[in-house]
Amino acid sequence: MRIKSILVSQPKPQADKSPYFDLAEKYSLDIDFRSFIHVEGISVTDFRQEKINILEHTAVFFTSRTAIDHYFRLAEELRITIPDEMKYFCVSEAIAFYLQKYIVYRKRKIFYGNGKFEDLLKLTAKHKSEKYLLPLSDIHKQSIPVLLDKAGYNYTKAIMYKTVLSDLSDLADIKYDILVFFSPSGIKSLYQNFPGFEQGETRIAAFGPTTAKAVEDAGLRLDIKAPHPKAPSMTMALEQYVKDANKKK
Numbered sequence: 054m055r056i057k058s059i060l061v062s063q064p065k066p067q068a069d070k071s072p073y074f075d076l077a078e079k080y081s082l083d084i085d086f087r088s089f090i091h092v093e094g095i096s097v098t099d100f101r102q103e104k105i106n107i108l109e110h111t112a113v114f115f116t117s118r119t120a121i122d123h124y125f126r127l128a129e130e131l132r133i134t135i136p137d138e139m140k141y142f143c144v145s146e147a148i149a150f151y152l153q154k155y156i157v158y159r160k161r162k163i164f165y166g167n168g169k170f171e172d173l174l175k176l177t178a179k180h181k182s183e184k185y186l187l188p189l190s191d192i193h194k195q196s197i198p199v200l201l202d203k204a205g206y207n208y209t210k211a212i213m214y215k216t217v218l219s220d221l222s223d224l225a226d227i228k229y230d231i232l233v234f235f236s237p238s239g240i241k242s243l244y245q246n247f248p249g250f251e252q253g254e255t256r257i258a259a260f261g262p263t264t265a266k267a268v269e270d271a272g273l274r275l276d277i278k279a280p281h282p283k284a285p286s287m288t289m290a291l292e293q294y295v296k297d298a299n300k301k302k
Contacts, residue, residue, distance in 0.1 A: 054254050056295045057082060060229040062089040062239045072288035080295050085229070089221065089242035092190065094123045094214045097130045105186075105211050108133060112140035112183035114208070116170065116197065118151045120188040123213040125155045137161065140183060144173055170197050174204060181206065191215040192238065221246040231277070231294075233258040233287060237267035244271065256294070260287045 065086035066073060077084045107128060115121050128135055140162040143149035149165035152158060166173035177183075185208035187197070192215075201208050216238055225247070232255060234240055243250060258277035259265040268275045279290035 054230065055299050056080075056230045056256070058229045059084045059231040059233060059291065060224075061086045061233045062242075063233075063235060064088050072286065076288055076292055076295070080292075080299065082295065087221065087224065088219055089234070089239040090216050090236065091219050092119055092214050093217050094126055095212060097127065100127055100131075100211075100213065103211060105209055107131070107186065107211075108136070110184045110186040110209065111138070112142060112180065112185045114173075114185055114187045114197075115141060115143045115148055115152075116187075116189075117144075118148060119190070119214060121148070121151055121155065124186075124188045127213055140164070140180065142166075142173060142177055142180075142185075144168060144170055170200060174200060177206075183207070185209070186211055188213045218242040218245050229255065231256040231258055231291070233260075233277075233291070234264050234268065235260045235287075236264055239264070240267040240271050240273075258287065258291060258294075 059082055061073065061084060063086060073084050073086075076082060107124075113124065115124070125135070135156075137160065141149070141152060141164070143152070143163065143165040145168045146165045149163050150158070152161070152163060164173075164176045166176060185201075185206060187201070187208050187210050189197075189210060189212055191212050198210055218238065219242060221242065232243070234243075234257070252273050256276040257268055257273050258279070259268045259275055260279050265275055265278055277290050277294045279285070279287045281290070284290035284293055
């Protein structure tokens with residue numbers, strides 16, 4: 054069956070240029086974007102139940118822009134002022150620069166890595182005496198706390214936001230040739246919104262091994278998998294599949 058439509062379970066790219074837009078134009082595809090999950094900040098009441106005092110910490114690990122947003126949101130809602138001496142350790146330069154939204158960047162102690170938390174820890178080797186705060190979602194990579202425990206860091210894990218399944222009821226009568234997933238939560242959202250979902254001829258694409266496993270655990274057929282040596286990105290994997298499917302008579 055020819056591929057004519059694709060639903061990507063992520064927000065639509067904000068930039069004018071995107072590999073998805075190029076793919077749609079090249080193969081005359083209708084590509085829609087819709088988040089199957091979204092993030093909500095936890096309330097001050099719920100945060101207080103964690104019994105965490107932000108000001109007891111002298112440094113913060115930031116693994117995402119979302120973590121930054123909710124760290125400063127909670128600080129504001131708790132009516133606390135983050136001291137100028139606070140140190141910020143960010144996984145990447147882009148995340149570090151995002152701090153400018155909340156602080157005067159050049160006047161703060163900010164450090165950043167090259168995108169991997171393991172490499173960020175090399176920068177913190179000289180700052181082992183700090184008491185760190187680690188803002189996280191309720192669903193997060195367990196590997197990060199494991200690394201910190203193994204290295205003997207004094208840190209507090211703080212759940213500041215949560216992953217919520219989106220309401221997709223408006224898509225009930227819309228069919229797509231390919232559904233693209235990027236997390237196990239996306240598969241969970243699919244079945245919460247459509248308990249009787251039957252795959253039929255719909256193709257399923259999954260990015261990453263945990264997402265692929267979630268697809269298979271749900272009893273679905275995994276048709277497109279990324280990354281792999283010939284397709285390091287999802288758009289490349291989709292193009293290979295579409296090109297092959299649409300040339301068949």
